[in-house]
Amino acid sequence: MSRQDEAVLTIFERSRPGRRAAALPAAEVPEPPLEELIPAQLLREAPPRLPEVAEPEIVRHYNRLSRRNFDLDTGFYPLGSCTMKHNPRLNERVAALPGHARLHPAQEPKRAQGALELIWLLQESLAEICGLPHVSLQPSAGSHGELAGLLLTRAFHADRGEARHKVLAPDTSHGTNPASVTMAGFEIVKVATDARGGVDMDDLRTKVDDDVACLMLTNPNTLGLFDENIAEIAALIHGVGGTLYYDGANLNAVMGHSRPGDMGFDIVHVNLHKSFSQPHGGGGPGAGPIAVSERIEPFLPRPQVVRRESGNGSRPHYELDHERPKSIGRLRGFQGNFGVFVRSYAYILSLGADGLAEASETAVLNANYLKARLSAGRAGKHLPVAFERHCMHEFVLSGRPMKKELGITTLDLAKRLLDFGFHPPTVYFPLLVEEALMIEPTETETKESLDSFAAAIDQILAEAEQDPEKARQAPYTTPVRRLDEVKATRRPVVRQRFA
C-alpha cells in the first residue's frame, strides 16, 4: 500500500477485532440478561459495526485527517458572504465553563438565572445593533432565521385575515432565500438588479401588489453594495402592507454605522457564526437569531426569555415565557444554540460599542483596499470589478474577460489559488455576474495578507498569459487534486461498505 493510500484509510479500515479505547464504569447493580428486562423482539441482534480502534490510533487518525483540511487559523479565507473573521479563543474558554457546558436545558429557570440573563443580554445587544426592539435567539442558523421570518410574516398577515402568496427577492439573493420561501409555502418572485448593482426600481414597481407578503433583501447586497434606494423600497413594500426581511449575512459591513430597523426592515436575521465570531466548524454550528419590529413581536417563537423586575429592590429575575398566544411556536428543541450565544456575547463584550463599529470600518477598508490593489494589477484587465464603485465589506469580480482572453475559468483560478496557500473566494455567485468571484477579506486581516493575496492573483494571471494549462490542471500541491464530483452524484457512495 502506498503512502497516499495509507493516509486516507477510514477509521473503519483501521479497525481490528478486539481493540478498543473506552473503559466503562462497572455496573454496580444486578446484571440479568437483557431479555429479562426487555422483550426479545425489541432487542438488537447484531451490534452496529462500529470501528474497533485503541485511543492512540483514534487520535492519530483524526489528527491526520485534520491535516488534510485548510482552515482560517492557517491562512487567508476570503469567502464572500461568509465573514471568515478570526475566532477568539477566549470564547471557547468561556463556553466550556461547566456552568455553561454542563447546564441541562431542562434545568428550572430559577437555577439557570446566569444562562437566562446571558440570553437576555445578548437579545438586548442584538436589538441595539439591529435597531429593532425584540429578539429571539431560537433559530439555529441563517436559513433557519429566514424560515422563522417567513413564518412570522405568514402569521402577521393571517392575524389580519390575509393570505398572501408572493415573496420578492433580488436575483442576487443567497440561495437560502428562495429555498426558505418554498419551505414556508410562499412563491418566490425575482426582482432584477439595475446597472448600479441595486434593486431595479422599475422592475420592483411592476411586481409590488397586495399579494406581496414580504420582500427579502440583503443590504449591503451580495455584490457588496449598499442599496441607496432602501428607504423608497421600504415605503413601496409597506405601502402594500408587506413586510421587509433583512438577510443579515452581510451585517458585518454596517455594525454601529447603520441599522436595518432604521432602514425600515421588520425582521432581521443575524448570523452569529459570521459577524459575531462563532467558529464555522467546517459547516456549523452557527445560530441565526432574529430581531423584529413591534408589529411582528406578538408572533415570535416561544419560549421567549424575559426579564421581570422584582420591585423590592433585589435583582431582577429571568423567565422562559411560554404564554404567547399568537406565537408561531417552537422552531427547535429547548432554548437554541446556547453555546454559540456564550461565544458571541463574549465577542460583543470584548469589542464593545466602539470596537464593533471599528470592526465594520476595517472590514470595509480592507475590502476596498483589496479591490483597488487587484484593479491596479492584471486583475484590472482580466478580472474586472462587476460594479465599479466603492464597495462595503465585499466585492464581486467577473472572470468573463479572463475566460475569453486567457482561456481559464473562475474555477481554474480558484483551484490554482489553493497551490498558493489561500482559500479561494466564493465562486459562481451571485448568479447574475458571469464567472463571478466574490471576495470578503474581513477586518481581521492585515494589509500584508491582502497584499500577498493580490500578488498571488497577479502571479496566476501572469502565468496564465504564458501557460493557461497550468491553471486548468491545478491544484498540484493539495492532498488530492480535482475530484470527480459528477461520479459522486451519479453513483453516490455515501457510506463505508464492509466486506
Add this chain to the structure above:
Amino acid sequence: MLPAIGVDSIDELFAQIPDSLRLDRPPALPAGMSEAEVYERLAELAARNADCEQQVCFLGAGMYDHYVPAIVDAITQRSEFLTPYTPYQPEISQGGLQAMFEFQTMMSELTALPVSNAGLYEGPSSIASAAYLAIGATKGRRRFVVSRGVHPHSRETLTTYGAGFGAEIEEVGLDGGLTDAGALAAAVDGETAAVILQSPNFLGAIEDVASLGAAAKEHGALLVVAVDPMTLGVLRPPGECGADIALGEGQPLGNRLDFGGPSFGFFCGSEELIRKMPGRIAGETDDVDGRRGFVLALQTREQHIRREKATHNICTAQALNALAATIHLAWLGRQGFRELGELLVRRTAYARERLAAVPGVEPLHGAPVAREFALRLAVPVEPVLERCAERGIAAGYPLGRDYPEYEDGLLVAITERRTRAQIDALAEALGAAVADARGDLPVHITGNAPRGVG
C-alpha cells in the same frame, strides 16, 4: 491604504449609505473589555447556574448528562476542524469530508438504514424536515399521524413548520405508556404522508415500532421514527422495524449539554430517499490521478444550486457536533457502545425498581424502558423537586410541563455517570420529600387520587 483606494477617509467609503440612515451616535453598548475582564464577567454568569458538577442530574427529556471523553475536546478544538467553512473546496477539505463520510457510516450502522446525511440542526427540527420530505415522497400528501409519545418539542416544531408548508396533524394518544395501536391504525389513511413515532418515547417506553408501523405500510405512508442513539447498541434498530426514516437528537453522542445546544440532528433513510434528503451528504470519489477522495455529493438537491427547487433550505448545520459524535463513537467502539447500552438498561431497571419502592411513588407505566422512565407521585411534583434540589439533586423532569394528563408525573433519566449511590440518594431524597408533603395533605389525596390515563 486610503491613497490606494483614492479616498481621504474611511468615512467616504460609508457615504453610499444615505445620511438619514447613518447612526449618528455610537451603539448603546458597553465599552470594550480586556480578555481577563470578559472572562470574569462570563464566569460570574456561569456561576449562577446549577450545572451537573454542582447537582446530581437525573434530567433527560431528550438531552443527557453523558461523559464526553477528553479526546473529543482535544480533536474538535483543533483549528483545522474548528475554523474552516463548509467544505466547498474539496481539495483542501478532505479531513472534514472524510469525517462526514465516517459519521454517515456510523449513523447508518446505528439505525440500520443505508443512507445518512451529515447532520441537521438538532432533534425536533429534524422531524419537521422529515415531514417536509414525506410530502415530496408521497406526491403531495400532507397528513401526518403523530404519536403523543413523540417529544413535545418535536410535535410543536412540526406544527410550526407545518403552518408554512401545509400540514394536517393528527395526534394519537398513549395507552399504558405506549402509543395506542388501535387508534393509530384507525388514524392512518390514504392521504397520510407519514406516521411519526419515537422510541423510546418521551415517557421512556420502548415502542413496538415494527407492529405500529404496519399501518403506514398498508397505506403507502412513510414510517418516520425518532430514536435515542445511545440505545441503539441494545434496541432493535429502526431500519429492522420497517422505518423509512430514522432520525433524532444527537446530543448524547459526544456533545455536552450546553443548556440545549449546539448539538446536532441525525437523519437516515432508505436508498430511494437519497435524492430527497435534506442537508449535506459526503460521498466517496476519485481525483484526476485516481486517488481516493471525498466531496459533497448530490449538491443538486441543495439551496445554493437549486434555490427555490431545493429539497430543503438548510445551509450551515452542525458539522463540528457531528464530528464530536464520530469521535465519541470511535472511542466507544463496537464493544463499548453495546456495553454502554447494557449498562444504561441495567442501571435504569435498578433505579426504576428502587424508586418505585419509595412510599408515595409508583411507575407511571409498566412498559419496557431503556434509559429513562416515568413515575407518578402521590403529592404535587414541583415542591418535591424543590426539596431534592436543596439536597443537590435534580430529581427529574416534571411531565406536567407538557402533559396535563400527567400532572403527577416525573421523568427520570439515567446515564453512565449516575452511580448506584446517586440513585440510592435520589430514592432517599424523594422518599423524604414525599413523606413530608404527605404529612401536610388530606388523606384522600395521598390514597386513591384520580390519575391521568396511564
